[in-house]
Amino acid sequence: MEKSGWREKIDGCVAAYRHLFEMYETEIPESGLLAGIHQPMLKYNFAKSSQVWEIFEADNMHYPMGNACFEYGIGGVLDRTAQRLSADTQESAVYRQGIHDVYVEVRSFLLRHEARARRLSEEAVDPEDRKRLLRIAENCGALAKERPRGFVQALQLFWFLYLLRSPFGGGCIGRLDQRLYPFYRMDLENGVWDRQEALSVIIQFYEKLNRMTTGDTLRNLMLSGQDEKGEDQTNELTYLFLEAYERTQDAEPHLNVRIHEKTPQRLKEICIRMLASGKGQPTIYFDRNILPAMERAGIAREDACGYANDGCTETVYEGKSGITFWQHEMVKTVELTVFNGKENPFLYPVSMKKNRALAPSFEPHTSLELGFCSGDVEEMQSFADFLDAFRSQLDFQLSHWIRVIDQRIEADERDTLTSPLIGGTFRESVCTGRDPLRGGGFSVPNYQLLSGTVSTAADCLRAVEYCVFEKEYCTLTKLRDAMAADFEGHEILRLRLLHAPKYGNGDESVNELAALISRWFLDRVSAYRSRSGKRIHPGLYNIDFKIFANITGATPDGRRFRDAIGEHCSPTPGAAVSGPTAIVQSAAALPMEEGYASSVLQLTLDGSGFVMGADRERIISRLMEGSEKAGIPVWNLAMYEKQELLEAREHPEKHKDLIVRVWGFNARFVELDEELQDHIINRIS
Amino acid sequence: MKKAMIMEIQRYCIHDGPGIRTTVFFKGCHMSCKWCHNPESQRPSAEMLFYGERCIGCMACFSFCERAAHRMENGVHRMDLSLCEGCGRMNECGEGCPAGALRVCGQETDAQALLEKVLADRDFYGKEGGVTCSGGEALLQEEFLLEFLPLCKEAGISTCLDTTLNVEWERIERLLPFTDLFLADIKFMDPERHGQYCGTDGVRTVENLYRLSDAGKPVILRMPLLAGINDTGEEAQERKRLLERLANVRRVDCFGVTGHGASKYRALQREFVPFNQGVDPKALAEQMREKLR
Numbered sequence: 016m017e018k019s020g021w022r023e024k025i026d027g028c029v030a031a032y033r034h035l036f037e038m039y040e041t042e043i044p045e046s047g048l049l050a051g052i053h054q055p056m057l058k059y060n061f062a063k064s065s066q067v068w069e070i071f072e073a074d075n076m077h078y079p080m081g082n083a084c085f086e087y088g089i090g091g092v093l094d095r096t097a098q099r100l101s102a103d104t105q106e107s108a109v110y111r112q113g114i115h116d117v118y119v120e121v122r123s124f125l126l127r128h129e130a131r132a133r134r135l136s137e138e139a140v141d142p143e144d145r146k147r148l149l150r151i152a153e154n155c156g157a158l159a160k161e162r163p164r165g166f167v168q169a170l171q172l173f174w175f176l177y178l179l180r181s182p183f184g185g186g187c188i189g190r191l192d193q194r195l196y197p198f199y200r201m202d203l204e205n206g207v208w209d210r211q212e213a214l215s216v217i218i219q220f221y222e223k224l225n226r227m228t229t230g231d232t233l234r235n236l237m238l239s240g241q242d243e244k245g246e247d248q249t250n251e252l253t254y255l256f257l258e259a260y261e262r263t264q265d266a267e268p269h270l271n272v273r274i275h276e277k278t279p280q281r282l283k284e285i286c287i288r289m290l291a292s293g294k295g296q297p298t299i300y301f302d303r304n305i306l307p308a309m310e311r312a313g314i315a316r317e318d319a320c321g322y323a324n325d326g327c328t329e330t331v332y333e334g335k336s337g338i339t340f341w342q343h344e345m346v347k348t349v350e351l352t353v354f355n356g357k358e359n360p361f362l363y364p365v366s367m368k369k370n371r372a373l374a375p376s377f378e379p380h381t382s383l384e385l386g387f388c389s390g391d392v393e394e395m396q397s398f399a400d401f402l403d404a405f406r407s408q409l410d411f412q413l414s415h416w417i418r419v420i421d422q423r424i425e426a427d428e429r430d431t432l433t434s435p436l437i438g439g440t441f442r443e444s445v446c447t448g449r450d451p452l453r454g455g456g457f458s459v460p461n462y463q464l465l466s467g468t469v470s471t472a473a474d475c476l477r478a479v480e481y482c483v484f485e486k487e488y489c490t491l492t493k494l495r496d497a498m499a500a501d502f503e504g505h506e507i508l509r510l511r512l513l514h515a516p517k518y519g520n521g522d523e524s525v526n527e528l529a530a531l532i533s534r535w536f537l538d539r540v541s542a543y544r545s546r547s548g549k550r551i552h553p554g555l556y557n558i559d560f561k562i563f564a565n566i567t568g569a570t571p572d573g574r575r576f577r578d579a580i581g582e583h584c585s586p587t588p589g590a591a592v593s594g595p596t597a598i599v600q601s602a603a604a605l606p607m608e609e610g611y612a613s614s615v616l617q618l619t620l621d622g623s624g625f626v627m628g629a630d631r632e633r634i635i636s637r638l639m640e641g642s643e644k645a646g647i648p649v650w651n652l653a654m655y656e657k658q659e660l661l662e663a664r665e666h667p668e669k670h671k672d673l674i675v676r677v678w679g680f681n682a683r684f685v686e687l688d689e690e691l692q693d694h695i696i697n698r699i700s
Numbered sequence: 701m702k703k704a705m706i707m708e709i710q711r712y713c714i715h716d717g718p719g720i721r722t723t724v725f726f727k728g729c730h731m732s733c734k735w736c737h738n739p740e741s742q743r744p745s746a747e748m749l750f751y752g753e754r755c756i757g758c759m760a761c762f763s764f765c766e767r768a769a770h771r772m773e774n775g776v777h778r779m780d781l782s783l784c785e786g787c788g789r790m791n792e793c794g795e796g797c798p799a800g801a802l803r804v805c806g807q808e809t810d811a812q813a814l815l816e817k818v819l820a821d822r823d824f825y826g827k828e829g830g831v832t833c834s835g836g837e838a839l840l841q842e843e844f845l846l847e848f849l850p851l852c853k854e855a856g857i858s859t860c861l862d863t864t865l866n867v868e869w870e871r872i873e874r875l876l877p878f879t880d881l882f883l884a885d886i887k888f889m890d891p892e893r894h895g896q897y898c899g900t901d902g903v904r905t906v907e908n909l910y911r912l913s914d915a916g917k918p919v920i921l922r923m924p925l926l927a928g929i930n931d932t933g934e935e936a937q938e939r940k941r942l943l944e945r946l947a948n949v950r951r952v953d954c955f956g957v958t959g960h961g962a963s964k965y966r967a968l969q970r971e972f973v974p975f976n977q978g979v980d981p982k983a984l985a986e987q988m989r990e991k992l993r
Contacts, residue, residue, distance in 0.1 A: 507756065508798075510799050514798070593710075594710075594712030595712055596720065596824050597711050597712070599824075600821075626715070626955075627715045627953045627955060628715075628718070628920070628951055628953055629715055630719075634719065636826075637719060637720050637829060638720070638824060640823070640826070
C-alpha cells in the first residue's frame with residue numbers, strides 16, 4: 016500500500032477535524048459546570064462539506080470511544096504520540112503522527128474553553144458565579160494536560176471528546192456508568208463526592224444533548240452489566256444516570272439497561288417504573304439470552320461481558336471493537352422468489368424521508384442482487400417446491416452479502432482508515448501507532464449481517480402455503496399476477512391472503528416457518544470464516560423497515576406496495592390481534608438468542624387500557640419476566656394512547672413532549688414524518 | 701370428558717381480575733341485561749353473525765348456502781339469520797367468507813384442550829394472574845367447570861370466576877375449593893328494576909354474595925352504571941349498606957356503560973338500545989364512588 020495514499024487519507028481527516036473544531040463555538044454555560052456545545056453541522060454552510068464525509072468514512076460513530084484519554088489524559092496521549100518509535104512501520108509512524116496532530120487540536124479546544132471561562136470569571140460580579148466559572152476554567156485547563164480528577168472532570172472530558180467526534184452532534188455513548196466509575200470512587204475516597212452536584216451535571220449533559228438534536232442520534236447509553244465472573248456491575252452512577260432521565264424525560268439519551276441473575280431488585284423496579292411512563296425507555300438487554308451465543312461464536316467471555324449497544328440495538332464490545340453492519344431484505348427475497356429473480360413490475364421509485372419530517376427526501380433502491388432464477392412459479396407443484404425456491408434465492412443473496420462483507424474485511428486488514436481521533440482513545444493505538452483495525456485496539460472483529468424482517472416474510476410464506484396449497488383459493492401463477500397488479504381487481508384474493516395465519520398470534524404454523532428461515536439465515540452466516548479466521552455476527556433484525564416497505568411490491572401476505580413491513584422480530588403492524596403475550600410466544604419460537612448481533616422484540620401496548628385496577632407496573636413486570644424466560648435477547652416496551660397520537664398529528668405544538676420508540680432510538684413523535692407516525696400508530700396492539 | 705360451548709379465549713386480559721389473565725368466555729346466559737355488550741353470549745348454542753359492513757358482495761356464500769338465507773336487495777347483501785339456526789355447515793360457511801363478514805360464535809372444546817390454551821401464557825401470570833371464566837354465565841356449565849378448574853389448580857394456575865352469581869348456591873358451592881377469586885356485578889339492588897332491565901329479580905345475587913362473604917372467598921365487585929337508571933341515591937344507599945356487611949370485598953370498580961357492542965347487535969339482527977348517551981362515563985363512575993364513601 017502506497018505510503019503517500021495513507022498519509023493523504025490521514026492528513027485529510029486531520030484537516031477536516033481542524034476545520035470543524037475551529038467552527039465549533041466555545042461555550043461556557045450561564046449556570047452549571049459542563050462546558051461546550053455545538054450546533055449540528057446541518058446548520059453550517061460548509062464550503063468543503065466533503066470533509067465531513069471523510070470523517071464519517073473513518074468513523075461511523077456507531078461504537079463507543081475507547082478509554083485511553085481517561086487513563087493517560089490528553090497530555091499523556093500527546094506525550095506517547097510525539098515521537099516516532101524504533102518499532103514503528105511506515106504506516107504506524109504516520110498514523111501516530113495523525114493522532115498527535117488531532118490531539119493538538121483537541122488540546123487547543125480545551126484550552127480555549129479554559130481561556131474563555133477564565134475571562135468570564137474575571138468579569139463575573141457574583142462571587143458564587145466567579146467561583147463556578149473559575150472551576151470550569153480549572154477543569155478545562157487540567158483536562159488539557161492530565162487525566163481527569165474526579166467525576167465532574169471525567170464527565171467533562173467525555174463530553175468534549177463526544178462533541179469533537181461528531182459534526183452531527185450524535186454518536187454512541189456506551190457504558191458511561193462503568194467508564195466514569197473510577198472517578199466517582201476517586202471523589203469518594205477523597206471525601207469530595209457530591210451527589211447533588213453530579214446529578215446536576217448529568218442533567219445538564221442530557222439537556223445539551225436534547226438541545227443539539229433529537230431522534231436518530233445514535234446516542235445509546237448502556238447501563239449496568241456483569242463482569243466475566245458474573246458479578247453485578249450496577250453502581251451509584253447507574254442510578255444517577257437513570258434518575259437524571261426521570262427528571263428530564265426527553266428523547267435523549269437513549270437508555271439501555273443490562274439485566275442478569277444478580278441485577279438488584281431496585282434497578283429492575285426503576286426500569287419498570289420508567290417503562291410505565293410509556294416512552295420506550297429504557298431498552299432491556301437480557302444478558303443470559305445474549306452472552307452464551309457470543310461465547311459460542313468464539314468471543315472471549317471477558318470481551319463479551321463488556322458489550323454495549325451501538326447507535327441502534329446492535330452489540331458492540333466497548334473498548335474492543337468498532338462495528339460495521341449490513342442489512343439483508345428478507346421480505347424482498349420473497350418477492351424475488353415469486354418473480355424468479357426479478358422485481359415486482361408494479362414497483363416505481365418513491366421519494367421518502369428516513370425518519371425526520373424536516374429532513375431531505377431520497378429515493379431508495381434495493382440492495383439485493385437481481386437476476387438469480389430460483390424457479391418459475393408456474394412450474395411449482397407444491398409448497399415444498401416454493402419453499403425450496405425461496406431457500407435458493409435466500410442462499411444466493413446471502414452469498415452475495417458474504418462476498419461484500421468479505422471484501423470489506425480484507426480492505427480493513429489492508430488499509431481502511433480509522434479516524435485518528437478514535438485511535439487516540441484506544442490504548443493500543445496510542446502506544447503502537449497501529450490503526451485500531453490492524454492491531455490498534457479493535458481486538459474483537461465486529462462485522463454484522465442483519466436479516467431483515469423474518470416475521471413478515473413468514474407471513475408471506477404461510478399465506479402461500481395456506482391459500483395456494485391448502486385452501487386452493489388460487490394458483491401460484493394467479494397469485495403472482497395479482498401481486499404484479501398490486502392486488503388491483505383482486506380484492507377477494509387479497510382478503511383471503513390477509514386472513515391467512517399471521518406471526519404474532521401464537522400460531523404454530525407461522526412460527527415454525529419464521530423459525531425455519533431464521534435458522535437458514537443464522538446457519539449460513541455463522542458458517543463463514545474470512546481468510547484470517549474472522550466471522551460475521553448475525554442478527555434477526557432490520558433498521559430500515561420503512562425503506563424496505565417502499566421498495567418491496569405487493570407480497571403474498573396481502574400487503575400492497577408501500578404497506579408496512581414489521582420491524583425486527585415484531586409482527587407486521589396490524590397482524591397481531593391476540594395481545595402482547597401471543598407476540599412473545601411467536602418471538603420465542605425464533606432462535607433469537609443466536610442472532611446476538613441484534614435480535615429485538617418491540618412491544619407496543621395501548622396505554623389507555625390501564626384502568627379498573629389494572630396495575631401498570633405489575634403487568635409490565637410480568638411481561639418482562641415472561642419475555643426473558645421466553646429467550647428474548649433485547650426487549651423494548653412502549654405504550655401509547657392512540658387518541659393522544661392522533662391528536663398530536665392534529666396539534667403538534669401541544670404534544671412536543673410526546674416521546675415514542677422508533678427503531679433503536681426514541682424521538683419526539685411530532686418531529687417524525689407522517690409515514691413513520693402512521694407506522695407507530697398501527698403498532699398498538 | 702365434558703364439552704363446553706365457548707365463545708372466545710382472550711389472552712392478555714387485564715380487566716378480568718388481577719394481573720395478566722386468559723379469559724374464557726362461555727356461551728349462554730340466563731339473563732338478558734339491556735346494556736349487555738356481548739349479546740352473542742346470551743344464547744347457549746352456536747350462532748351466526750353477519751357483519752354487513754364488511755361484506756364485499758362477492759356472493760361466495762350464496763352458492764354455498766342450502767337454506768336460501770341470502771338475498772341481494774338493491775345491490776346490498778341481506779341475510780335471514782333465523783334460517784341459520786341449527787345449520788351444521790355454519791363453520792364452513794364462515795370460513796368461506798373472504799371478508800370475515802360471516803362469523804360463527806360458539807365452538808365446543810374439552811377441558812384438556814382448554815387447559816393447554818390457558819397454559820400458553822403461564823410464564824406471564826405470576827402469582828396474581830391466571831385464568832378467568834366469564835361469558836355469558838359460566839356457571840350454567842358448571843359440570844364442565846368442575847372438570848376444568850381443578851385441572852387449572854393442579855397446574856398451579858390461579859382461577860377466577862366472573863359470574864352474575866344469579867344461580868343456585870349449590871352450583872357455586874361445589875366450585876369453591878377450586879376458585880381463588882370471584883368477579884361479580886351489582887346491577888340493581890332494587891329487585892323490580894333488576895327484573896325490568898335484566899330479566900330476573902337479582903335477589904339470588906345478593907344472597908350469594910353474603911354466602912361468599914361467610915365462606916371467606918375474595919370478591920371484586922363491579923358496578924356497571926347507567927345514568928339516571930341505577931345511579932340513584934337509593935341505589936347508592938342500598939349498595940353502601942351491602943358493602944358494609946360484606947367482609948370479603950377486595951375492590952369495587954365503578955364504570956359507566958359505553959356504546960361498545962352496537963355492531964354486534966346489528967350483526968345478530970337485534971335491536972341495540974343505547975345508554976349513557978352524551979354522558980361522561982368517567983364522571984358517572986366518580987359520582988358513584990363518591991356516594992359509596
